Amino acid sequence: MQTNGLKVNELSVFYGEKEAVKKVSLSFAPQTVTALIGPSGCGKSTFLRSLNRMNDTIGGVRTTGEIWIDGVNINDPSIDVVELRQQIGMVWQRPNPFHKSIYENIAFGPRYHGIKKKKQLDEIVEDSLRKAALWEETKDRLHNSALALSGGQQQRLCIARSIAVKPKIILMDEPASALDPVSTSKIEELIAELKKEYCIVIVTHNMQQAARVSDRTAFFYMGKLIEADSTEVMFTNPTQKETDDYISGRFG
């Protein structure tokens, strides 16, 4: 399950004629958390979505450049996106559990990747919920509707759901911005725990959150990658003026 991480080479994303992401090159090491920060509309979410080819589902989007995972360029049209998305999980800003039971939410992905035996599915469900720190709260009501869970629990369920297909990389698009502070800190603890096994890329608007959870930080502005370095350096001693202005809140 280990990976050499993710290496992005000159990735550009166009919405029609508009270039939303401009020739970004960036590497993500295994077992690290990388935070993507920047003002709204800077292209960081678009960049994140292109990493598991989710932009393919929107018409009129063109992506150029290379994304390498374990020696395979996944931005090649011949790549099977179904296979790819098994390796790269994704969690959204708003929790989006399916209108099914907790158990079925987790089992949904593995079933599509050929796991049919109930015993095996049971194991995956328990394992995924444990990793997402949700097992204790839900083990007695696995077959109740997932919609009855609180917002924070739903978000952890969505994380458990993406773990269930055994990805190597997890992408998170502002995973805590719709949650209250207590749920947010639980998600952050969870990210720190998941880091031990996965390569995590997280988009966040919350500077403190970026500082707390990430090992590396990348600053995006106007579709360009301005600077990427270890989080400590980025927050204390950035080399670019824009980065310094944004992090210290002197922006716009």
Place this chain on the structure above:
Amino acid sequence: MEQPAVKGQKVAFVKPHVREEWIGRIYTTLCILFLIVTIVAIVYFVASKGLSTFFKNGVNIGDLLTGLKWNPEGEPPLFGALPFIFGSFSTSLLAALIAAPLGCCAAIFMTQIMPGVGRKYLQPVIELLAGIPSVVYGFVGLSVIVPMLRAIFPGQGIGIMAGSLVLAVMILPTITTIATDALAALPSGLKEGSFALGATRWQTIYRIVIPTTLPALLTGVVLGMSRAFGEALAVQMVIGNAPHIPRSLFESTSTLTSAITLSMGNTITGSAHNNALWSLALILLTMTFIFVFIVRVLERRNHR
């Protein structure tokens, strides 16, 4: 000095708004009262007329609901309405069976496969079907569907099959429109979540999209069925109107609505025959209530 000023201010603030408030309140209350009175009056009228068949004319309620012979002017008069009830149920059920998959699949195409073209061009075209008068449907049924069925199957072409086909086309816009709205209202995160787990578009549609919107899709089907159940003219033109239970889909039969429209003008108010027709109307009304009730239950499930 201060006190009177405050008082004056208060009065100036409150008065005109209290009046506006009351005018709006009285007007809306009158409107809703008018609606309630109308509905109660209709129900009371149909029920009193329909029930007098049993109380005044001494017809057994069981005979009416299960009797096979309808001959109100005969000697003795027979009031067996089962052929009509059977005709109404079988045509509207079959119409729903034909139209439901068509309407739901059309809605899936318009929202999931080609949302741009679907919402912009196809939906208005399908909604146009709802605006065509039912006599036109009946006429097309009579001049196209009936001869076609007559050529392919044994019999005269008229009957349940012809009625169902005409009704299916008539209720297609209802089902499609409601299904399209339901599918379009699906939270977009659900589809993305499914894609991100590696599911294909078809897997997403039949595992996530359809199960999530199923109560709303069924609402559309039930509303379509209730429209088919109440439709009189188009069915009457193609069904043949023979008051007996047919042995095949291509044999003349009748429905509650067509029995009422065909005979109501030829009976004397207060006669047993006239009252019996009101009883048929009462059955229709009751069925409509049941359909509405089913829709409410489905909607409650949808919002949970």
